[in-house]
Amino acid sequence: MLIDLTRCIGCDACTLACKQENGTPMDVFFARVLNIEAGRYPNTKRVYLPMLCYHCENPACLKACPNKAIFRRPDGVVLIDQDRCRGTGACVSACPYGNVFLQDEESWYLNADESYEKDFVKPRLRSGVARKCTYCVHRVDEGLDPACVVACPTTARIFGDLDDEHSPIATYIRDERVATGREPFPLLPEAGTRPAGCYLGPMAAQASSTLGGRAAPERAEPLDSGKRSRNPGPGSKVLVSVVLALIFGLVALGRAQPIKPHVDVYSSTNCMGCHGMSAMGGLGPPIARTKLTYPEFLDVVRKGKGMMPATPATEMSDDRITQVYQELEAKPWDPSQIPIAFKVGQMLSTRNVSILFTVVTLFALVFGTKVWLYWIKLSAPRQLWPAMKRFGLFRSAGVLIRSLVIDGFLVASLWKANKVRWLMHGLMLYGFCGLLLGDVLMQIFNPTRAEMPFFSPLKLLPVLSGAAALTGLLFVMHRYRRDAYIDNGLTQGRDFLFMNLFLHTLISGFLTVTLKRAGVNDWVMPIYLYHLSAVLLLLGTAPFTRFAHVWVVPTMVAVTNLTEAIVADGKDLGYQREPGPGRHHKSQRIAVSLMSGIDPEASGPVVLRYYP
Amino acid sequence: MATTKPVPGRFPALASEPQNKRVVRTTDSPNCTGACGWLATVVDDVIVDLKPAADYPCAEYNPRGCLRGMSMTHLIYGPDRIKSPLIRVGERGEGKWKEATWDEALDVIAEHMKRIIRDHGADHMLLFNQVVGTGYVQKGAQVRMAALLGMSFATAYDFNGDISMGFTHTVGIDCVECETKSWSYAKTAFLWSSNVFQTRIPDAKFLTQYAKQQNDCKIYCIDPRCSQTAKGADVWVPINPGTDCALALSMCQVLIDEDLVDWEFLRTFTDCATLIRSDNGQRLRASALDLGSEDEFVVWDEATNGFFKLPMDTLALPDGLRPAFRGTRRVTIDGAEVEITPVFQLLEDVISRDEYRPENVAPITDVPADAIRDMARRFATVRPSSIIIGMGLNHRLHGDLTIRAILLFSALAGAHGKPGESVSIYSGQHHFRLDVSPWWFPEGRRPKPLPMHYFVLGKPTETINPKIKYPKDGVKALFVSHGNPLVTEWSEPMKRSIDALDLFVVLDFSMSPTCEYADVVLPCPTFWEKVELVGTSCHPYLQIQNEVVRPQYNSRTEMWIVRELVRRVDPSLLPYFDCTEWDAIEAMLAGGGKEVAEITLDQLKAGPVRLDVHDPEVGCDEQFHDLKLFPPRAYPFPEGAQREFLKTGRMEFYKEEDVFAKLGEQVPVYKPAFSHLPVEDQDLPLCIVTPHSKWRVHSTHSNNPLLLNLNRKPVVEIHPIDAALRGIHDGDEVEIFNQYGSYRLWALITESIKPGVLCTDHGWWHRYLAGGFYHSVHTHQKIKPTHENYYLPAVYAPGQHWKDTRVDIRRVG
Known part of the structure; x- marks a missing residue:
């Protein structure tokens, strides 16, 4: 849909046409009009910005939905299925335009016994679900235009298929490019949502002609700081520097650690390379290459290593071993005789693997944080900040933390809605957390991964967590197979990537442990290597797959809850006045962004006026 | 709501659509006079959906409609809908009612009527209905009854102050309008205190889409507020309120000085x-x-x-x-x-006087001299040039002078009579599109005209026109139909006059503040529940308003009510009402004049029919096209009724009557707007404007729950400087006051209003205010003698000066 701001007169006919068509409850406005006032008297400018869902190509709401209730049709229309939606609220904060509406309690306009609402409006709608503009697809599918389009008395809305060059919208854009030199633009392109709804700018000059009226006294209050450059601030540079310093520090720390091959879990599991390439090279060069000290050599022989069994003193005396050691040391070293497996095994020293994991994890963290910040930014926190201050920063933090814990970590909404699904979530969530915790504890208490008894807590924790996660995952996969809602038209590939990686990680992990217990040493190393690669891939792709919803959804829900609390608090004028309270901060950002696009030279505040 | 289709979701819904759905084409007829065509979807006698009909043969008019029409369902089924006749049992305004049957209510009224007719005469009963252009048939039926009984009749149009005496003085008719399509042709447009983006929503496209986008028209918005319309303007001219006449005369001087006269x-x-x-x-x-x-x-x-x-x-x-x-x-x-x-x-x-030199007018109007010159030159040279006048100019005691000056300016430039060239004032639907006399005035009998002003004043003025017969014992009964005069600026004195009445009957569909003060309230259908013939000055289409659903609840059409009253009061008149709405329409079509001579009822039933007028209609078409003498005929008055106040038959810029000479107003001159106020008023620091907003049609829709959901609180717009001087913060509760009264609402601090000016939008019901009665700060009513020297209802009659009020404002609490 294209909206021509030259034509729009801000009459709100669209707003009401939408209400009339979709029968939404009080305070819900799929179509609305921002009434923007910019500048200072007499250089006041007014712009109307009709807003509705832009049916983005890359919809944030859809990606934020933990439920797959939001989907994108092949024709590009993004819908929220009200039968599927569970009112989590993540999409509300995720939409950078504030176009998703969710209410805990619905109120209506007419007396309860009026047939209009009782028999025709309410029966269509489920309560407690997120709602947004549907482009009136029930009309579009019949070849009609959306209600707001047919009702626009200034025909400012042009609807059609942008890809079809004969469609009214494509024709209009072409014609206007020639006639008035205007190019269509989307709102907040930096949000990366790639909206399908776009605008043509206003043509009226809106100059002012006055002597200035009463002499205007100097005004003390500072100019609005709303207009800021879109360049990344120094914050992100500092963040990147810190992360890089951490990485290099950890690498250095790792390299500084001495290698202890005889206890080194990675190079000791399978191959010492004792017999050289094709088991033909005898003991010499590889072991020499290891530069074992004599006590270490002795230790290896006595305790056994890899495929080499332990050699008790009854079979080989210490003297004989000393002799062998000396012979080996004396022999010339032939690098060609070092087996590949050994080389790999050697590279996989605890130190190196730790470094690799640390680096990948940190990159995942950086990108995860980036992704997280992207989502937070979608919810317009900077514009919410003044309202948060008015609400009280401690109170705000309280709401956020409470929500993160209760709605996020405890997944309270699911607990209330469906215990089975909560269990499924819990198994995966807490299983994964257990794995993570196990890894950290292992790193602390057994940094070299020395062998330990199977029932030690350090060993049990990951095993049990893994089992939980695997159960949850299998449950989810089973559901994926059965659930018709799974393909939301956008993220299915990424979702499957995550699930499969997770599955492979867990299964290969268990296989490693089992094989080792069973003593099938030949297979332990390859499987373990596979496990490690899977873990690395899983971590590396985490920010880009469905994995991300682990931190994105709770955050978005927390912000939604905070916004609701601020609205309920009722102290902020913007939220008091706006139709559909709860999106004032986003509207504010859009208004500022729009005005700086339309009139980059202008100064002065950009104010949203909701009425009259 | 709502479509009858399920909410679109992942899978096709199984629910089927209702079988008994029907779609009806109709027209609405609220007092915005937009007369928009609608398609209503009806299921089980409930209107479930509204869409613009968009079936006007002239495609530019499609679609018509706005937020108010679109939200009409919420008035039809709204919580304030009157569901049965009500008879007052407590004191007036106390809110104690008895729900009555129709027979009970009508009997009470008829008894009073018979007694008043017997004791005082029928002219002691006054009928006052919403501008009758909104209801040729139904409100016409009331007028028909008034005519037959010999009752007095007050037209709302002049009481609203919409009558533009400046036009009457100049062209012999109270307003002139081009069809809005004609705006499209303009290359220069002055929106002079006109806020068409809010008040003429369905027609605004002729400025945005056609004039601006296609013609690159330069639009000037002359208004102390950066109104919603200023958004589409190239130049906002924040003029000092009430100084427009000086600006117009100064521009006249520029035209003469620079020899741009036509x-x-x-x-x-x-x-x-x-x-x-x-x-x-x-x-x-x-x-x-x-x-x-x-x-x-x-x-x-x-x-x-x-x-x-x-x-x-x-x-x-x-x-x-x-x-x-x-x-x-x-x-x-x-x-x-x-x-x-x-x-x-x-x-x-006069014009060449030094006081009208742009340099001298600049400090008065706050418009720079260069801008005055530029505007005048642009208007005269980049043609076609159009002026649309808003009521802000007219709702002043000296508004007539301003409009005369503007008409003079446009006449000097010769900007009349062509597509895109006209001076229009869309001030109400009194402007009849056809002669309604066959229905309203059976056998030429007319009700006795009595401007509402005199009822509110409680007595005639000394200068009252002798044609107006004020009832000798004063008014005894008042019938208000679909009007809400107690939500005007003049409600307090009006209440005092009502207190002296024997009977106060209100007919309406919503329980308005006026209803709350009534003795008997009669529930009427909305315009979606009754048949009507609708015309408007905005576009030249005549349309049928259909009975989309039956009269809801226990409401009855005005036609039915009138018939039942006549049955009780004077059964001999019953044959006059032995007809249907369709008969009334046919009668009006048959004797309605040349514009409708070719139009049949069947054509109208099929869709909108264009009147037989020029295309595009430019205002005063007969004069400018066919060179017939001014004035254009004001229906429903006979040809020649206006001749006495426009004797030359030409646009008169010189008024020769003594009363003008006495006031020094023979030719348009600038008189400071507030000069007629008492000194203590003039000393008040702020002026206040009360524009119409898109949320309401006057006070209709004030209680529309859908619109209240958007427009949540009454606010007064105030400039930051004025607010800072008084310690007012955005959103504060404030009180607007002067010596006449005060009322409380909330402050909206905005850079879009001129310092020294306040703005509250018109029509808020009292219950939404923080306190007091809407705009009860109105200055004492004055009637200008030049508005009384002739009289023709709604054509030559006293207007109002709502905007001349001066006030101050303070923070509450």
Whole structure:
């Protein structure tokens, strides 16, 4: 849909046409009009910005939905299925335009016994679900235009298929490019949502002609700081520097650690390379290459290593071993005789693997944080900040933390809605957390991964967590197979990537442990290597797959809850006045962004006026 | 709501659509007078969906409609809908009611009526209905009853103040409008205090889409507020309120100084060449020179150096005629030597005064001299040029002078009579599209006209026009139909007048503040529940308003109510009401004049039908196209009824009547807007404007829950400086006050209003305010004698000066 701001007169006919068509409850406005006032008297400018869902190509709401209730049709229309939606609220904060509406309690306009609402409006709608503009697809599918389009008395809305060059919208854009030199633009392109709804700018000059009226006294209050450059601030540079310093520090720390091959879990599991390439090279060069000290050599022989069994003193005396050691040391070293497996095994020293994991994890963290910040930014926190201050920063933090814990970590909404699904979530969530915790504890208490008894807590924790996660995952996969809602038209590939990686990680992990217990040493190393690669891939792709919803959804829900609390608090004028309270901060950002696009030279505040 | 289709989701819904769905084409007829065509979807006698009909043969008009029409369902089914007749049991306004049957309610009213007729006479009963252009048939039925019984009748149009006496003085009719499509052609447009983006929503596209986008029209918005319309303007001219006349006259001076005057236009269409006698200030009659009758006028022909008698059957003048516009000549009349001067010379004498030099007008109006010159030049040279006047100019005591000055400015530029060239004032639907007399005035019987002003004042003024017969015992009963006069600025004095009544009946569909003060409230259907014939000045289509659903709840049409009253009061009149709405429409079509002569009821039932008028209609078409004498006929008054106040048959910029001379207003002059106020008012620091907003049609929709959901609170717009001076913060509760009263609402601090000006939008019901009664700060009513020297209801009658109020504001608490 294209909206021509030259034509729009801000009459709100669209707003009401939408209400009339979709029968939404009080305070819900799929179509609305921002009434923007910019500048200072007499250089006041007014712009109307009709807003509705832009049916983005890359919809944030859809990606934020933990439920797959939001989907994108092949024709590009993004819908929220009200039968599927569970009112989590993540999409509300995720939409950078504030176009998703969710209410805990619905109120209506007419007396309860009026047939209009009782028999025709309410029966269509489920309560407690997120709602947004549907482009009136029930009309579009019949070849009609959306209600707001047919009702626009200034025909400012042009609807059609942008890809079809004969469609009214494509024709209009072409014609206007020639006639008035205007190019269509989307709102907040930096949000990366790639909206399908776009605008043509206003043509009226809106100059002012006055002597200035009463002499205007100097005004003390500072100019609005709303207009800021879109360049990344120094914050992100500092963040990147810190992360890089951490990485290099950890690498250095790792390299500084001495290698202890005889206890080194990675190079000791399978191959010492004792017999050289094709088991033909005898003991010499590889072991020499290891530069074992004599006590270490002795230790290896006595305790056994890899495929080499332990050699008790009854079979080989210490003297004989000393002799062998000396012979080996004396022999010339032939690098060609070092087996590949050994080389790999050697590279996989605890130190190196730790470094690799640390680096990948940190990159995942950086990108995860980036992704997280992207989502937070979608919810317009900077514009919410003044309202948060008015609400009280401690109170705000309280709401956020409470929500993160209760709605996020405890997944309270699911607990209330469906215990089975909560269990499924819990198994995966807490299983994964257990794995993570196990890894950290292992790193602390057994940094070299020395062998330990199977029932030690350090060993049990990951095993049990893994089992939980695997159960949850299998449950989810089973559901994926059965659930018709799974393909939301956008993220299915990424979702499957995550699930499969997770599955492979867990299964290969268990296989490693089992094989080792069973003593099938030949297979332990390859499987373990596979496990490690899977873990690395899983971590590396985490920010880009469905994995991300682990931190994105709770955050978005927390912000939604905070916004609701601020609205309920009722102290902020913007939220008091706006139709559909709860999106004032986003509207504010859009208004500022729009005005700086339309009139980059202008100064002065950009104010949203909701009425009259 | 709502579509009958399920909410679109992942899978096709199984729910089926109702079988008994039907779609009805209708027109709405609220007092915005937009007359928009709608398609209503009806299921089980419930309107479930509204869509613009978009079926006007002239495609530019499609679609018509706005937020108010679109939300009408929430008034039809709204919580304030009156569901049965109510009879007051407590004190007036106390809110104690008895729900009555129709018989009970009508019997009570009829008893009172019979008694008043017997004791005082039928003229002691006053009917006051919403501007009747909104209901030729139904409100017409009430007028028909008033006419037959001999009741008094007050037109809402002049009581609203929408009557534009400046137009009446100049062109002999109270308003002139082009069809809005005509705006499209303009390349220069002055929106003079007009907020068409809010008040003429369905027509605004002719400015945005056509004039601006296609024609690159330069739009000037002259308004102390950066109104919603200023958004589409190229230049916002934040003029000082009430100084528009000075601006217009200054622009006139620019046109004359820079020789941008269209002499041909002045020659043909105006009185500028007619001659004014110095001895009595009267126009020189042909009879004085023995050239013709008392009703004929002469000009001085410079081609022949002799008098030329203006034809009184056409505006066309001989090609060779070169009337003198300047200079004073001497002529002997009845033995005495008299100086005669062309009107133009007199106008020029005034306009050329130093006080109207742009440099001197600039500090008055706050419009820079250069801007004044630029505007005048642009208007005269980049054509077509249009002016749309808003009520902010007219709702002033001296608004007539302002409008006369604007008409003079446009006449000097010759900007009339072509597509995109007109001065229009869309001030209400009193402007009948056809002669309704066959239905309203059976056998020529008319009700006795009585302007509402005199009822509110409680007595006639000394200067009241003798044609108006104020009832000798005062008004005894008042019938208000669909009006809400207690939500006007004048509600307090009106309540006092109502308190003296024996009977106060209100007919409406919503329980308005006026209903709350009534003795008997009769529930009427909304315009979605009754048949009506609808015309408007915005577009030249005549349309049928259908009975989309039956009258809801226990409401009855005005037609039915009138019939039942007549049955009780005077059964001999019953045959006059033994007809249906369709019969009434047919009668009006048959005798409605040439515009509807070819139109049949069947055509109308099929869809909107264009009246037989020029395309595009430019306002005063018969005059500018066919060169018929001014004024255009004001239906439903007979041809010639307006002649007495426009004797020359041309646009009159000189008014010869003594009453004008007494006030020094023979030609348009600038009089400071507030100069007529008492000193203590003039000392108040702020003026206040009360524009219409898109949320309401006057006070209709004030209680629409859908619109209240958007427009949540009444606010007063105030500039940050004015607010800071008074310690007012955004959103604070504030009180607007002066010596006449006060009311409380909430502050909205905005950079879009001129410092020194407050703005509250018009029509809020009291219950939404923080306290007090809406705009109860209105200054004492004044009637200008120049509005009383003739009388023709809603054409030559007193108006209002709502905007002349001065106030101050303070923070509450």
